[in-house]
Amino acid sequence: MLFNCPDILIVEDNALNRDIITKHLKSRKFTNLRIAKDGQQALDEVALKQPDLILLDIMLPEIMGLQVLHTLRQQFSMVDLPVIMVTAIDEDQRIVRALELGANDYVTKPINFPILMARIQTQLSLKQLSTLNTEFLTTASHDLRKPLAVIQDITNQARHKLAAGQHYADDLLMQDLSLINQSASYMQNIAECVLNMQASGFAQIRLTKVPINTENLVNEVIERHRKRANEKQISLITKTMPTKAIIEADRSRILQVLDNFIGNAIKFCSAGDSITLEVIQAEDSISIEVQDTGPGLEDSDFDRLFTKNVELSNKPTDGESSNGLGLPICKQLVDLHEGTIGARNNDEKGATFWLRLPIFKLKSVD
Numbered sequence: 001m002l003f004n005c006p007d008i009l010i011v012e013d014n015a016l017n018r019d020i021i022t023k024h025l026k027s028r029k030f031t032n033l034r035i036a037k038d039g040q041q042a043l044d045e046v047a048l049k050q051p052d053l054i055l056l057d058i059m060l061p062e063i064m065g066l067q068v069l070h071t072l073r074q075q076f077s078m079v080d081l082p083v084i085m086v087t088a089i090d091e092d093q094r095i096v097r098a099l100e101l102g103a104n105d106y107v108t109k110p111i112n113f114p115i116l117m118a119r120i121q122t123q124l125s126l127k128q129l130s131t132l133n134t135e136f137l138t139t140a141s142h143d144l145r146k147p148l149a150v151i152q153d154i155t156n157q158a159r160h161k162l163a164a165g166q167h168y169a170d171d172l173l174m175q176d177l178s179l180i181n182q183s184a185s186y187m188q189n190i191a192e193c194v195l196n197m198q199a200s201g202f203a204q205i206r207l208t209k210v211p212i213n214t215e216n217l218v219n220e221v222i223e224r225h226r227k228r229a230n231e232k233q234i235s236l237i238t239k240t241m242p243t244k245a246i247i248e249a250d251r252s253r254i255l256q257v258l259d260n261f262i263g264n265a266i267k268f269c270s271a272g273d274s275i276t277l278e279v280i281q282a283e284d285s286i287s288i289e290v291q292d293t294g295p296g297l298e299d300s301d302f303d304r305l306f307t308k309n310v311e312l313s314n315k316p317t318d319g320e321s322s323n324g325l326g327l328p329i330c331k332q333l334v335d336l337h338e339g340t341i342g343a344r345n346n347d348e349k350g351a352t353f354w355l356r357l358p359i360f361k362l363k364s365v366d
Helices: 015-027 039-048 065-073 092-101 113-163 170-200 214-231 251-268 299-304 326-336
Strands: 008-011 033-036 053-057 083-088 105-109 210-213 235-238 246-249 274-281 285-292 340-345 351-358
Touching (some): 008 015, 015 033, 015 113, 033 039, 039 053, 039 065, 053 065, 053 113, 065 092, 083 113, 105 113, 113 170, 113 214, 113 326, 170 214, 170 251, 210 214, 210 251, 214 274, 214 285, 251 274, 251 285, 326 340, 326 351
Parallel strands (some): 053 083, 235 274
Antiparallel strands (some): 274 285, 285 351, 340 351
């Protein structure tokens, strides 16, 4: 969540002070401002819509600023809703009490506006960092589920075979062990990424780009989903691919996107359907498309595909879970690669999800 135009609530009973604060904030491009003239109105505004930050005067009619702060902290943490108190210069005891009650910061009247602007920016930056951290951990949790499911599926099938005294063919054993190893490596990459982000203090995804042959990428992701597709009697097909379709990308991140595309296709397809992966090479870009013969998308779905926590029109065909996080995460990852992502309905049946990335080109050496 980026604060291009943060929602700031100014709680001040004095009209002149309100006008001065509003004028200064607007002059610094803070244009999304709301006003509350007393404590109760402030609580009503927050109930109507949670602001990104509150400037709260301590001295208010009826409900004092400290009581408003105390009430807000019953519902919102200091990270969720930053509150900067505005106090008179001689109100030391009230300042201390405000900080004890959970105020993030304070400024004194008459307000030094460069200081106020700096403190507003600091609180908004901290809130943004916390939001990115939460989104990143949510992304990681979501992405760990699929390789875990693969490992659990393979080990459960192996356990049932051994318990029934069935022979485990060598080639099948090697195939299953390879899938377990790939899934474990995938999980390790995600875990390392989480640890690195937490250690660095910046919860944003950093890419490690290397040249990648898209044919190998597609084959790997297909093998990871083949068992689940076979269980639902869905065919996984690859079209003839360009032999040298090379992208420069973070392998684990693009695998996340393709995992999501194929996983969703399997989730919403039924027995007898097919899923086809195709790599299309253009002069400056390479596209990877996942085409299915499932139910397709409703017109109303297209505007919401990459919005978080949105439930689309179709339902999984075998009771699979869906939390509405996958496609928004995919868009974020593709955007980080300076690529594009999208979907369309096929002419006959089903839908196609695609991503397009710049083609890898050797850089000139001076």
